[in-house]
Amino acid sequence: MKKTINIAVVGLGQIGVYLYNEINNKKKEIEKKTGKKIKIVAISAKNKDKKRKYKIDKKIFYINPLNIFKEKKVDILIEAIGLSDGISKKIIEQALKNKIHVITPNKALISKHGDKLGRLAEKNKVNLEFEASVAGGIPIIRTIKEGLATNKITKVYGILNGTCNYIMTEMEKTKDTFKNVLKKAQNLGYAEPSNPKLDLNGYDALSKIKILSSLAFNKKISGSKCLMEGIENIDYSDIKIANQLNYRIKLLGITEIINNKIFERVHPCLVRKDSYIGNVNGVMNAVILNGFPIGESVLQGEGAGPGPTSSALMSDLLSILRGNIKYPFGISQYKRGKPKIFNKNLSSNSLYFRLEVKDKPGVLSSITKLFANYKISIERLIQIPNDKKKTASIVIITHNANEANSLNCLSILKKKKDIIKKPVLIRLFN
């Protein structure tokens, strides 16, 4: 007789309940693919009687997930609660200590506690799988850990937040404001209705970059603050001007090796309209890897939503059922060194500035003088007068400029009384 593998699913939000239903529907297929019978023996959520998209078995329902392991024999825990701390962290620790495999889509948790939890999994000889934590529809974690296992990866970048990419795409298409498009995204379920901040300010994408970074470069997860900027301040006028200059604005996450150090960052970028990444639109995600000997590798797919996320969680489940006990980060926790972090002040980028100024003599010359003082060399300058208001927009594209100088220059610009709105700085993607 075949052994039955017992599964617990904790967290029955959009993802959890979809997965619960998928597992029940695909029992036979999973048995066919892995030779293992599976059974969901426990589920848990805050509210037992909430209306859900799929029916749940209330006989196996727990209000407090921490009680599950006391009463049930569980082989695999699927955590779909979310948040980096609190109950989600507690139950995962409890599971690993009890030699229970863990599957989670929780990027906040993995990017913060992944090293510690990975060590716990390794010590207890169980799996900690988190394919769904980055770009659900793209099996990027498996690809780095297995498909490209012996490549020397030098750079990983891409569009990692579907919410932001949807908003940027939609603003361009509809010429509407950030605020209105965000509201639309919330109505469509692409953005969190209550608190979309973690998507919009770049935090979500940065969590994913930290995870990819540690996998690609075989280092511990960096605890450094990195360079993080969101899309909250992007105005339609920037999208319009970028468009005229043959660019689109995308929120990119980038991690790369510079002088043997790791440089991680998330910020809006002007990318060329005819580039690959410039044409990844809507809620799509894309990841591009540069490595040796592989060359450039591109992966694109739906980033979020219960379907793609559940596809990733199921691939983790099958991996465990097939009996592949693996290091959570591809190599032993004891061999993952601390990352050396590149000083972001030493980085350089071409820049886009937009300054709204009073249209009077001397303003332009004082701005260009300031740029010269900060050793920022101007490649292109466009002045767009606004006769009615006696103001003008000055758009400047610079050559490669040092990051620290650029930010210092920006802070002086902010104080200039002839500049009547908060100046805009967006980096170009090199």
Add this chain to the structure above:
Amino acid sequence: MKKTINIAVVGLGQIGVYLYNEINNKKKEIEKKTGKKIKIVAISAKNKDKKRKYKIDKKIFYINPLNIFKEKKVDILIEAIGLSDGISKKIIEQALKNKIHVITPNKALISKHGDKLGRLAEKNKVNLEFEASVAGGIPIIRTIKEGLATNKITKVYGILNGTCNYIMTEMEKTKDTFKNVLKKAQNLGYAEPSNPKLDLNGYDALSKIKILSSLAFNKKISGSKCLMEGIENIDYSDIKIANQLNYRIKLLGITEIINNKIFERVHPCLVRKDSYIGNVNGVMNAVILNGFPIGESVLQGEGAGPGPTSSALMSDLLSILRGNIKYPFGISQYKRGKPKIFNKNLSSNSLYFRLEVKDKPGVLSSITKLFANYKISIERLIQIPNDKKKTASIVIITHNANEANSLNCLSILKKKKDIIKKPVLIRLFN
């Protein structure tokens, strides 16, 4: 003390010798990632003293690879000889029977004998790995078997032959003839110098489609003839006209489920210039999957050459060293049913025709009448006169037309005495 894993590499052409060098260079990294020490204990090729890119250890050299297993204890065989039959098939069979894991990039062999060899591997509880057989730089086989394991895949298509894609791209760019561009591709090492036929006639791409098809749909490899056309007859004038109509010509491999049957095909396609696939140029490969719940997933990377191929072979090696004994095709050989094959005569496509005709009254009307007879409805007709020669080119884009009717119509067109060159038919990508 750790056990040492013994490896034999047979075939030391461009791929084999590159891999031999990679394995020797990456021993330490492999030990770090898998905890296993590895050693190449035997190599084999036709010619011991041939000049090679990397130095080989002649003390472990065998002229006849079939002698290796008699003298050496081998755990993993890497076959890089090529061809679907003969010595490559013999040694793989011998290895599997001796419970030796096998890694091969040989798509001709896998697409022909994969089912039988897979059964042999399963029976002997060893791995048969062939990630490198399809699109080296893209871990597509692992992605289907593991990353997308529980998705219901409905269609897989893409650019699977770098040689053909290079030629098509280069013809468009340089406006040169097929013959000249082929010569250039051969000089650059992108096409076989002696016999490039299997790349150009679509056979190579079809082997890959057969492998992808069996993995995506969990069926045995189809032995059917399918629809296979190559790029040998593409003329620059077709590329030019396609271009004016906003299309590019690409050799696509496509497999999909239609009415629960599998439809596999390889042929040149007119694809829209602004589509993703229309912008995969040069020697690049790309694979696009449609599945549920994943949606559309895109993977792009370098398709051929020793670097990407070796990256794929190394991922197979690591998978074996990590101790993942797996079904070669994702599920047990005994559960892979025979595929039901869609009758290609029932398929339909929009079509592009180019006819070189004598420029005289009545020709056009007789052609359009013929199309009407075969129930092919014309969407667009362009007549380009060539006054000097008193001839004209007639370009026709049709609505969706039945395949059998289209081919019958074409065979009549071929016989028409007013059509002075072999008529051209290229399918549009729907």
